Amino acid sequence: MISADDIRFMELAIAQAEEALAAGEVPVGAVVVCDGEVVAADRNRREESNDPSAHAELLAMRSAAESLGRWRLSNCTVYVTLEPCIMCAGAMVQARIARCVFGAFDPKGGGLDSLYALHDDPRLNHSFAVNMGVLGDRCQELLDRFFAEKRQ
Numbered sequence: 001m002i003s004a005d006d007i008r009f010m011e012l013a014i015a016q017a018e019e020a021l022a023a024g025e026v027p028v029g030a031v032v033v034c035d036g037e038v039v040a041a042d043r044n045r046r047e048e049s050n051d052p053s054a055h056a057e058l059l060a061m062r063s064a065a066e067s068l069g070r071w072r073l074s075n076c077t078v079y080v081t082l083e084p085c086i087m088c089a090g091a092m093v094q095a096r097i098a099r100c101v102f103g104a105f106d107p108k109g110g111g112l113d114s115l116y117a118l119h120d121d122p123r124l125n126h127s128f129a130v131n132m133g134v135l136g137d138r139c140q141e142l143l144d145r146f147f148a149e150k151r152q
Contacts, residue, residue: 002134006101009033009079010135013103016043016056017081017142023048027142030056030080032064032073039076040064056080057088061095072096081139083110083132089118093126101131103139 009031016029020043032040040063045054057080065071077099078084078092084100089111092100100112100119107114112130119128 002131005033005036006079006131006134009038009077010081010101010103010139012038012041013056013079013081014135014138014142016041017139020044020056021142021146027146028056028080028082030060030078032060032076032078034064034068034073034076039067053087055085055088057084058091061091061097065095074098077101079134082106082143083112083114085109086111086116086118089116092128093118093124096126097128099129099131101134103134103136104143105133105136 012031013029017027020029021027025044025047028044030042031038040060042056042059042063044056046052057078061073064073064076073095076097078097079101081103083102083106105114111118113132119130
């Protein structure tokens with residue numbers, strides 16, 4: 001079930017992805033929401049920081065943890081425009097997030113549905129809810145535009 005809040009917060013993540021696109025980064029944006037309030041937002045920054053771990057959702061979770069003064073994000077939802085990779089999905093498990101909402105699927109690297117289901121792996125110490133494909137067409141459009149421009 002997609003709620004009005006899911007759409008509203010995904011719109012904010014899309015705005016972050018648009019900033020990433022303008023900066024020449026793969027257009028992925030993320031927002032962390034706790035108790036109905038945005039506590040952090042960020043975008044991909046791998047190119048500008050030369051950091052392979054500078055994925056939007058990882059940066060947003062780090063910022064949320066700092067803002068909240070705790071590493072456990074157990075009452076938080078991460079909104080991200082692209083299905084998290086296994087690194088980011090693993091960080092979500094470690095952070096004990098309550099939920100992840102993502103837009104576009106990642107058939108080559110997705111850690112929550114496309115290749116793996118880390119959020120629901122009974123071997124891990126935490127599981128969380130996932131809402132998939134929220135505003136996925138808009139999220140995919142940004143990715144398609146970025147990669148089309150790179151191929152030219």
